[in-house]
Amino acid sequence: MAMVSMRQLLDEAAAGGYGVGAFNVNNMEQIQAIMEAARETSSPVIIQASRGARSYTNDRFLYHLMLAAVELYPEIPVALHQDHGNSPETCFSAIDQGFTSVMMDGSLLADHKTPSDFDYNVRVTREVVERAHAVGVTVEGELGTLGGIEDGVGSGEIHLTDPDQAVEFVEATGIDALAVAIGTSHGAYKFTRKPDGAVLAMNLIQEIHEKLPTTHLVMHGSSSVPKDLVDLINQYGGEIRQTWGVPVDEIQLGIRHGVRKINVDTDSRLAITGAIRKAMSEDPGEFDPRSYLKPARAAMQSVIAERMTQFGQAGHAGDYEPRSLADMRDFYAGATA
Numbered sequence: 001m002a003m004v005s006m007r008q009l010l011d012e013a014a015a016g017g018y019g020v021g022a023f024n025v026n027n028m029e030q031i032q033a034i035m036e037a038a039r040e041t042s043s044p045v046i047i048q049a050s051r052g053a054r055s056y057t058n059d060r061f062l063y064h065l066m067l068a069a070v071e072l073y074p075e076i077p078v079a080l081h082q083d084h085g086n087s088p089e090t091c092f093s094a095i096d097q098g099f100t101s102v103m104m105d106g107s108l109l110a111d112h113k114t115p116s117d118f119d120y121n122v123r124v125t126r127e128v129v130e131r132a133h134a135v136g137v138t139v140e141g142e143l144g145t146l147g148g149i150e151d152g153v154g155s156g157e158i159h160l161t162d163p164d165q166a167v168e169f170v171e172a173t174g175i176d177a178l179a180v181a182i183g184t185s186h187g188a189y190k191f192t193r194k195p196d197g198a199v200l201a202m203n204l205i206q207e208i209h210e211k212l213p214t215t216h217l218v219m220h221g222s223s224s225v226p227k228d229l230v231d232l233i234n235q236y237g238g239e240i241r242q243t244w245g246v247p248v249d250e251i252q253l254g255i256r257h258g259v260r261k262i263n264v265d266t267d268s269r270l271a272i273t274g275a276i277r278k279a280m281s282e283d284p285g286e287f288d289p290r291s292y293l294k295p296a297r298a299a300m301q302s303v304i305a306e307r308m309t310q311f312g313q314a315g316h317a318g319d320y321e322p323r324s325l326a327d328m329r330d331f332y333a334g335a336t337a
């Protein structure tokens with residue numbers, strides 16, 4: 001099986017009423033953890049790389065690791081997605097590298113810090129849609145901005161998505177999936193107390209879905225920041241402050257109202273870090289990297305498999321025959337003819 005179109009994965013998820021986790025990767029162990037979790041739960045999956053991940057791995061290493069994943073797990077439909085493309089050029093280079101999906105995040109300017117205006121967002125996103133759809137590649141756009149600022153990504157300001165503007169944006173750009181800002185942020189420090197309706201605007205998702213029933217909605221910043229993972233890190237010398245993530249039941253509510261792609265990175269990072277701290281602390285004389293990377297990989301697999309089950313994608317890997325990108329190109333050409 002080749003890498004598949006994210007659009008097809010999301011269309012199938014919409015038909016089946018479930019969500020698909022999009023998990024960030026930066027190395028071989030993370031890709032292995034996700035693929036093993038997908039096999040364990042029989043899940044289709046989205047693997048995504050940020051700009052930082054692409055420069056850390058070097059695109060060719062990343063792409064060839066993904067080819068190995070596809071070869072070794074032929075029963076798993078897997079899409080490779082550019083997370084938070086900051087400019088059309090970033091998206092075009094991802095397409096050239098073999099990604100089957102790209103996010104043009106025009107909610108911020110190319111510095112990926114300054115909030116942009118609506119016209120800029122429409123212009124750059126439309127430019128990416130035209131080029132991507134011509135080769136069968138899926139496009140995710142974003143309207144509104146998330147909070148949090150990590151590794152220079154994000155403005156740190158939250159601007160919730162306006163439902164009427166979302167309709168205008170989708171019509172003007174032709175995107176396949178829309179990332180909505182509902183009060184989440186990237187990273188571990190999302191909320192200082194368990195989030196409720198006052199901080200997490202789940203009602204916006206319902207409203208946007210009612211206005212745009214065929215657009216796949218995307219929730220960024222969707223790590224749940226499990227307390228046991230934070231506690232494990234702190235037990236072995238870490239210093240993570242008390243914090244709350246997005247409760248899984250809120251994500252499940254979103255899935256009932258059109259959320260099809262759920263972005264998770266922080267939970268994997270926490271799982272890996274806790275396992276490495278524990279292994280190193282319990283056996284300080286050990287210096288074979290496999291002695292801590294193996295438990296780290298297993299810990300990430302465990303949290304990802306749990307999310308796959310909670311999002312509902314488990315059991316759906318074999319539901320459909322993946323379409324080629326050439327086929328998707330014809331699909332888009334037919335849709336705009």
Ligand code: G3H
Nearest residue numbers: 050052053151153186265
């Ligand atoms: O969007 C944020 C993701 O967690 C990726 O983070 O830019 O540090 O790779 P990163």
Ligand code: 13P
Nearest residue numbers: 187221222223263265266
């Ligand atoms: P988390 O930091 O909540 O895992 O969000 C990841 C994300 O949105 C990647 O685009």
Ligand code: ZN
Nearest residue numbers: 186220221263
């Ligand atoms: Zn994100």
